Structure formats: C-alpha cells, structure tokens
Amino acid sequence: MTAPRLLDVAAAAGVSRATASRVLAGTPRNVDPELARRVEDAARELGYRTNHSARALRTGTTGTVGVVVPSLANPYFVQLADAIAQQVRAAGGQLVVSDAANSVEIEAEQIETLLGGRVDGLVVVPVSATASGPAVRAAAKRAPVVLFDRWASGSGTVAVTLDNAAAMRLLLDHLDDLGRHRIALVAADQASSSGAERLAAFTAARGEDATTVLLPSFTTDAGRTAGRRIAERRAAIDAVVCGADVLAVGLVSTLQRSAVSVPGQIAVTGFDDTEILELLDPPITSIRHPLAAMAERALTLLQSTARDRAETVERFAPQLVVRASTDAAA
Amino acid sequence: MTAPRLLDVAAAAGVSRATASRVLAGTPRNVDPELARRVEDAARELGYRTNHSARALRTGTTGTVGVVVPSLANPYFVQLADAIAQQVRAAGGQLVVSDAANSVEIEAEQIETLLGGRVDGLVVVPVSATASGPAVRAAAKRAPVVLFDRWASGSGTVAVTLDNAAAMRLLLDHLDDLGRHRIALVAADQASSSGAERLAAFTAARGEDATTVLLPSFTTDAGRTAGRRIAERRAAIDAVVCGADVLAVGLVSTLQRSAVSVPGQIAVTGFDDTEILELLDPPITSIRHPLAAMAERALTLLQSTARDRAETVERFAPQLVVRASTDAAA
DNA sequence: AGAGTGTGGGAAATCGATCTCCCGAGGAGC
C-alpha cells in the first residue's frame, strides 16, 4: 500500500517513465494524444501524486515562497500576507509566513531560517529602513528577494511599496475640502520607511511646526497614548491623521472617552484600511493599498531572476476610502 | 560558484560522504571527535547548507507542518497559528498556514493542497463540527492529522481542545460572585464544536429559557447586531457572556453607543483572550486558552504515528482573566 | 528508390543526502 510512483503509472500505461513525466508535468513536448490519455487515466486510477521532494531535488525549485512581516499582531500585515498567499497559490505554490516580532534580530533569524529552508524566493516587509538592510542584502545573495510595503536602505533589492506621499496628500486634501485645516499627525515607528515617509510628507505639506505626535510603535496602545495628548489640545485641532489604522482605533476610543466627538470636534483618519476599522463607531476613513496588484508585481519580480536589479523603489497609487470619521454624511 | 554539496565538505575534510552526513545530520553513530571537528570546520568554511529537497526525498519527511484555520480575519486564529508555529520552529520545522474562509468547501481544498504539497502532518481547526468530518477523515488516510481547538464528528481523528464547559462555568461563577444573576449569552457559529459546546454549557447551567442571542458567525459585526438586541432588553439583563472576543468587542462598542454603561449596567465577558480586547474601554474579561500547551500536545500527537487512535477529544483547562468589563476594580 | 527531415518516445544519467551493508583495525580474553 505504498504510494504509487511515476514508474507505476508508466507501467500501467505501458509507456516509459520519461513519457509519463512529459504528460503529467506538462513538458512542452509533443506526445501522442492516445498515449497521453492512457497516462492520465492510469494516474487517476492509481491515485498518483507527484512527489514534490523528488521534483524539487531534480529541478532545484520548491515552489514555496517565504514572507517575513514585522508583526502578525497587526492585522494589516495579516491582510498583506494573505494577498501574497493568494497570488502564490494562484501560481500553484505555497507560502510560508514568519513574524519578526518587530525586531531586526528576529527578522534576520527568520530570513535565515526561511532561506536555509526550502524557499525559492523571499518577500520581506523590513522592520527598519536602516537596520534591516544588511540581512536583506545577505539574503539576496542566496535567493531572489523582494521588499514589500517598505524599503530598507542598503538592501540592494527592489521594493514594491505604496506611494506614501500621494496617500498623505489624498488625506490632507480630503480634510481641507471638509474645512478642516488645523490638522495634527499621529505617527509611529519612524524607523520604518513607511512611518518616515508619512511623517515627511505631512511635514512637507503642513510645515515644520504643525502638530505631530510621534509614537514608538504601530500598536493600539500607542494610539491610546496619542489620544490623551490630542484630547488635551482639542481646542487647537480639528483633524488627526494617523499613520496606521491600529493607531486610529486606539485614538478614537480614547477621544470618545474624553468626550471629544468624532468627527464633530475632531475628524480622524487611519491608514491601511484594515478590517478593524469597523470595530468602532464611527467607521474610520482610511487609505487602501492596492495589495493584490502589489503582490502580483512582487511575485513577478521574484521570478524574473534579474538579481542585479538596482536598489529601486516602485510606488503604487493609494486609494482614499471615506467613512464617517471624517465625513459624517458618508 | 554553485552551492557546496555534502560531497565537497567530505572532500575538504578528507572523509567520505557517509561520515560527513553522520556528523552534520547528527546520526546517533559514534564518529571520531577529530574527524567530526574536521567535518564541521570544512562545512563552516564552505558555507555548507544541507539541501532539504534531497534530504526529504531520501528520508521521506519534509519537516513541514500545515495548519488550516477557519479564518485569519479572526485574531484568535492568528494567535493560535502563532502558538503552533512556535512549537514547530522549536522542533526545527516550518509551518504553512491556510485560511479556509469559514467555508467547508474551501477548507477541503486547502487540506488537499497542503497534503498534495509537502507536509508531514496537518493541524486542522475544523470549520464545522459535522460537515468538516469527511475531508478530515480522507486526509487522515494520507498523513497524520490532529484537530485543534474544535473537533469534527466523523473525522476519525484526535482533537486537542479547550474544556468549553469548564470555561463557561468559570465565567458564570465569576459573574454570580459579582452579584450578576440575569445573564445572557451571545453565541455564534453553532456549526462549530466550540460554538455548540459553549451554548450547551450555558443552557445547562442557566436553563432553557435564559436569554440567548444566536448569531451566524464569529465577527465583530455580528457582535454589533447582538449589541442592539441586548440594549433593547437592558432592563432584564445585567451581564452578557460572549462566545468570542470579536463578538464582545462589537457588543461593547454598541452598548456604549446606546448609553449602556459597561460594567455599570451590564457586565460583559469575551472568550479567547485575544489582544483586541485592549482596543476598548473597558478592557474585557475573557477566557485564556493554554495555547502553548495545546500546541505542544498537538505536535506530539502528530509525531506519534498512532494513526489508529480513536476519535477522541482531549480537553485542556481554561483560565479566567478578569478585567474591568466585569469588575470595575480590576 | 535513396537521401533527407522531422517527430515521438525510450534508456540512462542526474539531482544530493542518507542508510545499509561490509571491511579493517585495534583491543580483550583465553
């Protein structure tokens, strides 16, 4: 009762292993349709499944892609990983996801494990724009690597990201249109490229002395802290742009607790358009990433073995999703 | 510049491939310490990495475990998968996670993909206590399978779960101790074993005519709906037990919006102790699963090839985590 | 009819690590 091998299928169909392989693996080689049918029938009858280890050994590819994200506790990264998983599966592969626990060291370990393991390529959402570079660069020598959502300097690798500057402009213009001009930014994780870019874009648009609250990490708890500070200055502010949804959720709940109405007194926006936005009343305006398109592009880049591609950053267009936290009519 | 093979290491160390393999793979066979050192040095120097495809082909095991969860949109399942990932990595393996999108059909597909793929064993959190059985049973013929967190009848497989009845008792006793006796249950997904068990335990304790609100799915939105219904009956109720944290979150936010104070007028408990509990004020009392211990047990079961083990359910003891949603002093 | 062209399909090498023999050397026992 051992599993049937290609040899068994070939024998049952009365052909050689070579022919059976050509038929089942779909090698672009002409095979007599009659033989092909016999092989397929035999395979079906025997319940044949190709042995991936053997194929991997012979072809040198595993059909598995690895992803390293900063933290799976942030639902945005879960969504992101899911978008990549969709693409990978559509291509008949598997995805292995690792969590870097927001630590550059653990990130390096995870990258190492995945590479030492059995992946054809790696998609990395780097924890830090500076400190993640070396590990990624080292990894890129051993397998194709693409950065995703964030870049890391010194990585020597392409990055597929959102156009954060454009996103910030969308948000600010939207708030301006609503007559909100005293806008504060609540930003986190300046060490990440996305955090830094969002802050930079905000500062560029509103000037150095616009109110900003900088937090260490993209967590809801940090959003709470920000909420307290914003509540104190409620008189001077009529809108808050948050650098991440998780921040916005914490912020809104804290504001409401302080009897600040949203969007009545202060409008709030998030960033990333995760599902947790629906946790609160009101639902929160946010920026949607074109994750499917980005994931597709990332996988295309992984496959094109152009490993000498320069350290470039591709930016995808964001989309503004208006909800009641900025426009009560929405 | 091709990757070094075991042969190269053996040559560099002046030994045979067999010896090099014994040293590097740690086969329990005595090897001269001097030779072992030479092999290790050579391996390090050459930057040797064992080719997992070759090893997998030869040994017939891949070192990869697959997990299928009902939905990664529910943070509890993300935590659960993470707990399993920890254990698997500790054992030097990899984890592949799949999302069944709360559908029995997609679940069957994912199981099929993982098995066809390259996993040594499968951990499944079945979507349905009845409908998931056949797919699991079929899978169990091809590879070791362990159910996790929920069981499925007809699966012919062991399940490692929480003792939901005990958990419900913990919650009800806690509420009783606080003087809350008019308790309602908000439950979801009766098709899952956990949903059904929680409802059954509640009914057993409080009687058939205790207030229950049944919802189709474990989502925050469902929690909102429940919130509206509970708010209507606020006079008759002083506590609500939710069958899942995501429900509690939606419920609390809706109650508060309806000017029902928590825990003042109505105490609320969750289930699963996920991190989103901290999203709201007040933090929500919940039940913590001993996920690490459960994951460890599940992997032990996977490894013991006792595939003829009967269809049994192992239940782990829950832990009550008291927070301000029931006891404002907490 | 013979040479040239093309096409389907088989035999055997190959991927790299592991594992089963089996041999040789050194030590113990009588």
Add this chain to the structure above:
DNA sequence: GCTCCTCGGGAGATCGATTTCCCACACTCT
C-alpha cells in the same frame, strides 16, 4: 599468540522525478 568482538568509517545503493541524449520510424523530395 590466536581468535573473537567491537567500533569506526567507506563504497555503493537508494529515494522518485526530470531531462538529456539518441534511436527508430514515417514521410517527403529529387
């Protein structure tokens, strides 16, 4: 001093699919 045993370690088979030759046959063209 000889036999037996133990233990380290090497040669080669093996896992199963892919892929590279290369042969054989059929058909066309001169």
